[in-house]
Amino acid sequence: xxxxxxxxxxPVSTREELDALLADSNGRQYYAEMEQLxxxxxxxxxxxxxxxxxxxxxxxxxxxxxxxxxxxxFLYTVNEKDPTQxxxxxxxxxxxxxxxxxxxxxxxxxxxxxxxxxxxxxxxxRCGTYCPYGIDMGVMFSYLRGLLHSQGFVPWExxxxxxxxxxxxxxxxxxxxxxxxxxxxxxxxxxxxxxxLEIPIDKEDADIVYMINAREAKHYPEDIVExxxxxxxxxxxxxxxxxxxxxxxxxxxxxxxxxxxxxxETIYSAMERLRPKRMVATECGHAYRxxxxxxxxxxxxxxGKPPVECIHYVEWVAEALETxxxxxxxxxxxxxxxxxxxxxxxxxxxxxxxxxRIIMKHIAEDFREMAPCKEHNYCCGGGGGFNGIxxxxxxRNIALKMKREQILATGAKLVVAPCHNCWDAIRDLExxxxxxxxxxxxxxxxxxxxxxxxxxxxxx
Amino acid sequence: MYALxxxxxxxxxxxxxFIGLGVRVVLYFRGLxxxxxxxxxxxxxxxxxxxxxxxxxxxxxxxGTHSWREKPVFTLAFFVFHIGLVVVPLFLEGHVxxxxxxxxxxxxxxxxxxxDFLAIAAFLAGVGIxxxxxxxxxxxxxxxxxxxxxxxxxxxxxASGIMAARHTESYMTWLTLHVLCGHVVLLAAPFTKLAHIxxxxxxxxxLGMDFGIKRGGMKTNFDW
Ligand code: SF4
Ligand code: SF4
Ligand code: SF4
Numbered sequence: 001x002x003x004x005x006x007x008x009x010x011p012v013s014t015r016e017e018l019d020a021l022l023a024d025s026n027g028r029q030y031y032a033e034m035e036q037l038x039x040x041x042x043x044x045x046x047x048x049x050x051x052x053x054x055x056x057x058x059x060x061x062x063x064x065x066x067x068x069x070x071x072x073x074f075l076y077t078v079n080e081k082d083p084t085q086x087x088x089x090x091x092x093x094x095x096x097x098x099x100x101x102x103x104x105x106x107x108x109x110x111x112x113x114x115x116x117x118x119x120x121x122x123x124x125x126r127c128g129t130y131c132p133y134g135i136d137m138g139v140m141f142s143y144l145r146g147l148l149h150s151q152g153f154v155p156w157e158x159x160x161x162x163x164x165x166x167x168x169x170x171x172x173x174x175x176x177x178x179x180x181x182x183x184x185x186x187x188x189x190x191x192x193x194x195x196x197l198e199i200p201i202d203k204e205d206a207d208i209v210y211m212i213n214a215r216e217a218k219h220y221p222e223d224i225v226e227x228x229x230x231x232x233x234x235x236x237x238x239x240x241x242x243x244x245x246x247x248x249x250x251x252x253x254x255x256x257x258x259x260x261x262x263x264x265e266t267i268y269s270a271m272e273r274l275r276p277k278r279m280v281a282t283e284c285g286h287a288y289r290x291x292x293x294x295x296x297x298x299x300x301x302x303x304g305k306p307p308v309e310c311i312h313y314v315e316w317v318a319e320a321l322e323t324x325x326x327x328x329x330x331x332x333x334x335x336x337x338x339x340x341x342x343x344x345x346x347x348x349x350x351x352x353x354x355x356x357r358i359i360m361k362h363i364a365e366d367f368r369e370m371a372p373c374k375e376h377n378y379c380c381g382g383g384g385g386f387n388g389i390x391x392x393x394x395x396r397n398i399a400l401k402m403k404r405e406q407i408l409a410t411g412a413k414l415v416v417a418p419c420h421n422c423w424d425a426i427r428d429l430e431x432x433x434x435x436x437x438x439x440x441x442x443x444x445x446x447x448x449x450x451x452x453x454x455x456x457x458x459x460x
Numbered sequence: 461m462y463a464l465x466x467x468x469x470x471x472x473x474x475x476x477x478f479i480g481l482g483v484r485v486v487l488y489f490r491g492l493x494x495x496x497x498x499x500x501x502x503x504x505x506x507x508x509x510x511x512x513x514x515x516x517x518x519x520x521x522x523x524g525t526h527s528w529r530e531k532p533v534f535t536l537a538f539f540v541f542h543i544g545l546v547v548v549p550l551f552l553e554g555h556v557x558x559x560x561x562x563x564x565x566x567x568x569x570x571x572x573x574x575x576d577f578l579a580i581a582a583f584l585a586g587v588g589i590x591x592x593x594x595x596x597x598x599x600x601x602x603x604x605x606x607x608x609x610x611x612x613x614x615x616x617x618x619a620s621g622i623m624a625a626r627h628t629e630s631y632m633t634w635l636t637l638h639v640l641c642g643h644v645v646l647l648a649a650p651f652t653k654l655a656h657i658x659x660x661x662x663x664x665x666x667l668g669m670d671f672g673i674k675r676g677g678m679k680t681n682f683d684w
Binding site for chain 2: 054057064065081348
């Protein structure tokens with residue numbers, strides 16, 4: 001069987017196809033079909049020749065095999081220093097081999113590559129900063145994922161995920177109506193406590209357009225209301241678009257570059273339509289990276305920037321605290337020891353290491369740094385799609401061990417995780433290893449601490 | 461034999477070395493592609509250059525980066541090895557005289573004692589790097605025949621040079637071997653991993669630009 005019904009080289013393009021995939025429990029049929037999937041070596045080699053230029057070619061070629069990248073990878077460390085987890089080895093034995101064999105590889109080999117690309121690398125890009133040549137395995141694995149995706153060798157959940165982006169421009173099946181309705185009823189409920197609260201949809205020329213992770217609309221709408229309350233207290237002139245509000249990209253994890261482009265163009269056209277001064281991105285790492293860091297290139301913007309200035313939520317909070325738009329009640333500061341998870345995606349890969357420290361200075365009495373921290377912090381253990389792939393749950397749970405050790409070493413009882421993926425990983429970490437910690441996004445913490453100006457105080 | 465090796469053939473090897481590496485550098489930069497690499501190289505050039513400069517100079521300083529500091533012993537061996545291989549050949553009196561006789565260019569030379577010291581230290585560091593290659597499982601798994609061959613070649617080059625400088629009876633044999641190895645290095649450089657002599661700077665510049673332009677360089681400097 002060259003192509004399966006569920007597992008094939010074609011991306012999802014209809015609701016029926018998506019439903020068929022969703023109906024396949026744990027992707028059992030999907031993975032069974034994958035074992036029969038043909039590799040189109042010619043197409044694979046043609047793609048490599050077209051897309052693998054100086055940078056990747058030289059990286060593959062000049063690696064000095066010095067092994068300096070070994071210890072930089074948390075997956076190598078937590079897997080008892082298994083030599084097959086050395087970043088350079090992982091990429092040489094997969095992408096390197098495909099290139100050496102000019103694309104003539106077997107189905108079995110491609111499945112091994114898939115397992116390696118999605119369960120032995122979270123594309124956290126830490127190794128790249130430890131290699132003397134600056135060889136970045138995170139970048140190379142992301143490229144390899146693209147090749148694997150084009151041949152249909154992609155984990156079931158991510159085939160679904162990028163299918164969702166293709167159909168709904170969101171990682172979940174949230175339609176425009178669902179989204180607007182959710183905002184409306186959430187705000188109506190909150191108005192009992194916050195009489196003038198609103199979530200302005202599609203307001204033009206606002207100061208801020210706020211964009212989110214679809215999971216907030218689908219699973220934790222209270223997050224949207226918390227954002228609304230904080231903007232309200234800070235006196236911001238803000239809005240959310242009815243179309244183009246979702247900034248995550250499971251397609252990026254899947255290596256489905258075409259879907260990445262579709263997703264990000266939807267967001268950029270919302271920016272162009274509403275002409276806000278700035279975009280504030282919710283507390284999510286990969287969403288920020290997809291929309292702000294990589295997105296401009298998918299959309300073909302030569303200056304490498306989105307149409308309007310984009311900032312992450314931690315930047316907005318730090319600014320609001322420093323300028324006094326938000327004031328913290330000193331008696332309500334966090335008293336217990338607290339640490340912060342630096343998300344690879346907006347710290348190492350976007351330079352936002354200071355904002356969370358500024359925030360901690362305002363809200364915590366006993367802030368403790370992880371070691372290492374800032375741009376040298378390790379991945380939470382669940383990045384790059386790892387969290388969501390059932391097939392690799394065991395490996396993901398092992399991967400959490402590094403963060404467990406880092407958190408335990410701080411002695412902190414609370415971990416602030418302003419990133420959806422990191423938040424999930426730390427939740428799973430507590431479930432799996434029970435080290436007695438709590439974890440939180442910033443918004444619920446801020447709401448408990450912030451001083452409400454008299455005119456906004458709910459009537460008694 | 462010796463006369464031939466240090467005469468016309470030498471200039472041929474130099475030509476291959478410089479032209480070959482030059483071509484590799486040009487091809488490298490021409491092959492960068494802002495869309496495929498996802499880095500706005502030209503439109504954000506000032507940020508890119510700042511990032512490139514930081515990325516190169518931090519890595520040229522011993523213990524200048526987190527990575528170097530994390531592996532102090534290897535870092536020491538690495539720098540001693542490379543300083544010996546770069547500084548000694550450039551400033552050794554014998555070499556400078558040869559260049560002067562050939563093309564008339566001249567520059568200051570190293571005292572022989574210091575040159576000897578640097579060369580011997582480099583040789584020992586190289587041996588250490590070789591032992592590490594086999595002793596550590598994480599490096600052994602990466603090692604292939606070419607890695608070993610290149611190391612043997614450079615170590616032979618160093619050892620024969622050190623021996624030739626001793627002026628013992630077998631002086632001429634060592635010198636011939638030394639010159640021969642020198643030729644192999646010059647000729648092989650553009651076509652093997654020795655190309656890192658030039659490509660190190662290229663890839664470091666590229667990643668520096670990547671971090672300088674795209675990955676936060678407009679907000680903070682990356683702490684290499
Ligand atoms: S640190 Fe860089 S050069 Fe050394 S083995 Fe790893 S990828 Fe190769
Ligand atoms: S990108 Fe991260 S997870 Fe992947 S090999 Fe490098 S350090 Fe390991
Ligand atoms: S989930 Fe968070 S920590 Fe993990 S790779 Fe993504 S951004 Fe980094």
